[in-house]
Amino acid sequence: MSEVPHYVLYEHAVGYALMKIKEFEDAGLIIQEVDASIADVSKFSGIIKLAAFDPFKNTEAALENANAISEGICNPEYLLSGLAHADLINFLESSLPQKKKKLILGVNDSKLAGSLTEANVGIKLVFGGVVTEILRGVRVHFAHLAKDLPHHSLAKAQLSLGHSYSRGKVKFDVHRVDNMVIQSIALLDQLDKDINLFGMRIREWYSYHYPELFKLVPDQYKYAKLAVTILDRNKMHENENLLAEITEILDGDEEKAAEVVEAARTSMGMDIADLDLVNIERFASRVASLTEYRQRLHEYIKDRMNSCAPSLSALIGEQVGARLISHAGSLTNLAKYPASTVQILGAEKALFRALKTRCKSK
The missing domain is CATH 3.30.420.220 (Nucleotidyltransferase; domain 5)
Incomplete structure (x- = not known):
């Protein structure tokens, strides 16, 4: 002025x-x-x-x-x-x-x-x-x-x-309940990234000893649990309950469990030292525990969203609703946003890229 x-x-x-x-x-x-x-x-x-x-x-x-x-x-x-x-x-x-x-x-x-x-x-x-x-x-x-x-x-x-x-x-x-939702969904996204990264690392590490397991069990959580259970494939005969434990990890699939045991016996993987197995076991246990915590956190987010924003959860789901609240900063801010703003929440990069290149966004 x-x-x-x-x-x-x-x-x-x-x-x-x-x-x-x-x-x-x-x-x-x-x-x-x-x-x-x-x-x-x-x-x-x-x-x-x-x-x-x-x-x-x-x-x-x-x-x-x-x-x-x-x-x-x-x-x-x-x-x-x-x-x-x-x-x-x-x-x-x-x-x-x-x-x-x-x-x-x-x-x-x-x-x-x-x-x-x-x-x-x-x-x-x-x-x-x-x-x-x-x-x-x-x-x-x-x-x-x-x-x-x-x-x-x-x-x-x-x-x-x-x-x-x-x-x-x-x-x-x-006293703002949506604060808990915002922090939880941010932690959930970070856990997803960490679990994917650690899952790839444990596959690469344990594949030196048992490379066939990855093709048989692509699921990261089950792979980490099996790595902890099997460990040294040359000593599987020492565990009498190994087949039952593997079957339980694979949700009762006895045929798949038998394939895992048979592939371990005929694996072309290299032998591995006991000290290396100890570190693999510790790391695989951490990956499995992180995955279990991620599942519990997901249930917690569902409960909190159904408590503080039941209509939003029923309309678009708990995770998407929680991410919208996180992008808006609070449930109150999200409620005040016009439809045009809600439409681009979380997709700002794609929007500006489409405007810049003048082409349709995918």
Whole structure:
């Protein structure tokens, strides 16, 4: 914004401050003055002066105002319009000059400017540009501009409000059930990648000793379980229950179990040292346990999705629904999205590639 405000609003943990600005004809001049005086409080005081200050009554009032400005989360009884808190409206009406038609007030946030406009405060509001530079200087020198306030009180107020505001944010996030869904689906996707990678590694490793097993049992989980059960194919005769254990792993398929045992006896794989077998067994056990955990996690996601978004789960399935929630950031955000946005969630790369090449996406 090129216009120079007459006043700027500064929100501090102890209250609202209205800062009066020395008159400048051009916005470029005040930016130069602020930049030149930012390190010298005496020079900065010649440009900006404290016109009015309204302290908060207590920490609860400070938290209400902070929430009203940042998120709009406060008691409707204290809310006049949008994000504009009643305390702020009253402060501006009592502190600004009566003739407000040509008055320009600078605020730090565009949303706050919009809500003050909706509240009909009767003044012109600007933000960004010059206002940002001015408020940067006010933030640095506020303790000197507000001389009646002790420095330790300012620091304590900031610390107290910061803790209260953060505590409220954390509690708010904890009660969001969709957070668990978002984290779980991200973990599920990572587990899928890891299991595929580790499954390929155990196949390559154990195939030196028993290369035929991969063609007989392509399933990664069953392959890892069989690798742990068989281990050294030259010592299979020592385990009397080996065939029954293999049959159980293969879901009762006795013919396939017999093929596995017969192929192990006639395998053309190389002999392998006991130390190598120990490491193969440990790694295969980890792959199998990861796969089992992945199955339990999938059931957990189904339960959570049926709990927090049953309609979405019934419509498109638990995993796809969970991925949509993850891409949107929350179930609330997903519900607010238009159909055109939901359509491209997770397919942004394909969309932009199709737009760039001007061809149909697959």
